[in-house]
Amino acid sequence: KQASRFRIHTFISTSPLHMKHKLNKNPDEVLESIKEHVVYARKFTDDVEWSCEDGTRTDMDFMCKTVELAINCGAKTINIPDTVGYSYPSEFTKIISTLLNKVPNIDKAIISTHCHNDLGLAVANSLAGVVAGARQVECTINGIGERAGNAALEEIVMALKTRNDLMPYHTNINTKLISKASKMVSNVTGFPVQFNKAIVGKNAFAHEAGIHQDGMLKHKNTYEIMTPESVGVKQTSLVMGKHSGSHAFKEKLADLGYTDLQDDVIEKSFAKFKALADKKKHVYDEDISALVDDSLIKEDNVINLKSLKVFAGTEEPQRAEMELEVFGEIKKDKATGDGPVDAIMKCINKIYPHEVKLQLYQVHAVTEGTDAQATVSVKIEEKGKTTVGQA
The missing domain is CATH 3.20.20.70 (Aldolase class I)
Structure with missing residues (x-):
């Protein structure tokens, strides 16, 4: 109205x-x-x-x-x-x-x-x-x-x-x-975009076949009917690292289109960036976007994860040890399961009993490489109500 x-x-x-x-x-x-x-x-x-x-x-x-x-x-x-x-x-x-x-x-x-x-x-x-x-x-x-x-x-x-x-x-x-x-x-x-989705898929502007790459090098219009830039896609760059300061970080945010962020969000994102840069050799634009998007989420959780250890092997049951803060109280427990996710779900249920069915669990790499960040999507159902979450 x-x-x-x-x-x-x-x-x-x-x-x-x-x-x-x-x-x-x-x-x-x-x-x-x-x-x-x-x-x-x-x-x-x-x-x-x-x-x-x-x-x-x-x-x-x-x-x-x-x-x-x-x-x-x-x-x-x-x-x-x-x-x-x-x-x-x-x-x-x-x-x-x-x-x-x-x-x-x-x-x-x-x-x-x-x-x-x-x-x-x-x-x-x-x-x-x-x-x-x-x-x-x-x-x-x-x-x-x-x-x-x-x-x-x-x-x-x-x-x-x-x-x-x-x-x-x-x-x-x-x-x-x-x-x-x-x-x-x-x-x-929490619904990932398929890689070959037209316009917005990760592979929408990728050219792997040799004959296509040859044509693209000679003239982009041979295999590209629109430019990546026309829909806001930029080529991945490696310009940020652990030595980058807050000023360079703000410039990068502006370049990525984040021009109206609150100061607290920028500070939170920069702190996460520095922590990531200490672990990761190269920080990509996609990494920074993921950090900012995560910082924009307002956390007001009654249950917070304090620590998690998962033990996996080929000859023994999968095991999870977890520490949760539930309504301000720290609780610990451990459980075994058919796999790491099953063990984690059983551990959560022991700490905080509930009737929840895990409908979807997906992990997607944000960038390439073994040190890539990942986004995790889950969909759970409790008493007929479905909730989707992503981190």
């Missing part, structure tokens, strides 16, 4: 399958519900968006009726979701084109797309919608979302920018922040 562009988004299923089995409503009842809820939403804001859920499996004539009604009731944006990722680009183009040609008041609204990626076509369908006349695209960074995810923002934006000859449309996205935004979302959600 405090947003600069306050909008209410209301929706209802319109496909025969959803109306019958999910809503238990007939088409007339669905139309009445559209009228009721769009009119009600307009009491609070002029900016109302309406969606026909499972739109790509909806009868086209009925969709036209629902869209016309929603606009008459005050909807300013009409969103067409491919809710289950079922549509094909040519089909999606036809849906948008039909709405533009058959709905008499369609000029009073903006058509939007909302495509899921169950068949890997979310971005293709979204772009097909834009070419057909849609002027809003609902998408997510890294393509995260329900099931197989949603259309990836970075892919749509860079496709429009790179193929502006075919799609002469413009967004206000600052593409140089795409890589940073991708990493931030990955850190917050």
Whole structure:
């Protein structure tokens, strides 16, 4: 409600399958519900968006009726979701084109797309919608979302920018922040970006094949349709080490885009940098970004890890010894398990009994080399509630 562009988004299923089995409503009842809820939403804001859920499996004539009604009731944006990722680009183009040609008041609204990626076509369908006349695209960074995810923002934006000859449309996205935004979302959600992910994957601008490398050395455009810099990717540099001071560190932060950090965050990050530089021969830009991101986390834990020892071998059970601070009280214990992670979980459970199921445990190196930092992602479930953490 405090947003600069306050909008209410209301929706209802319109496909025969959803109306019958999910809503238990007939088409007339669905139309009445559209009228009721769009009119009600307009009491609070002029900016109302309406969606026909499972739109790509909806009868086209009925969709036209629902869209016309929603606009008459005050909807300013009409969103067409491919809710289950079922549509094909040519089909999606036809849906948008039909709405533009058959709905008499369609000029009073903006058509939007909302495509899921169950068949890997979310971005293709979204772009097909834009070419057909849609002027809003609902998408997510890294393509995260329900099931197989949603259309990836970075892919749509860079496709429009790179193929502006075919799609002469413009967004206000600052593409140089795409890589940073991708990493931030990955850190917050705990979902790593696959290495070969378009635009933001670690290998998106890597060229390993000899013939590719030869072409790149002769002219970058031979195998590069966009520059790494255009999405905020910089080549790894080795300019920071244990002899670097606070001034150089601040300059490096500014170069990496950290221009508005609080002094306490900078000091905390610098202390971590010096500690890392004493252990690591080379400190990369990715290392520094990881340190800053970690320093931005506000720690207010009721349980803190004080020490951990893990013993692993091929001929004996894995063993963990742990010291935790629980509500200010130091507690110690040890446990054995089928592996180091199992031993750690059992040790935690002995110190602080609970019913937690570990759903995901992943370790990813931040940079190359045996001395690389790592990010650890965990997903746990307790009493039906899922929590994701990363460090």
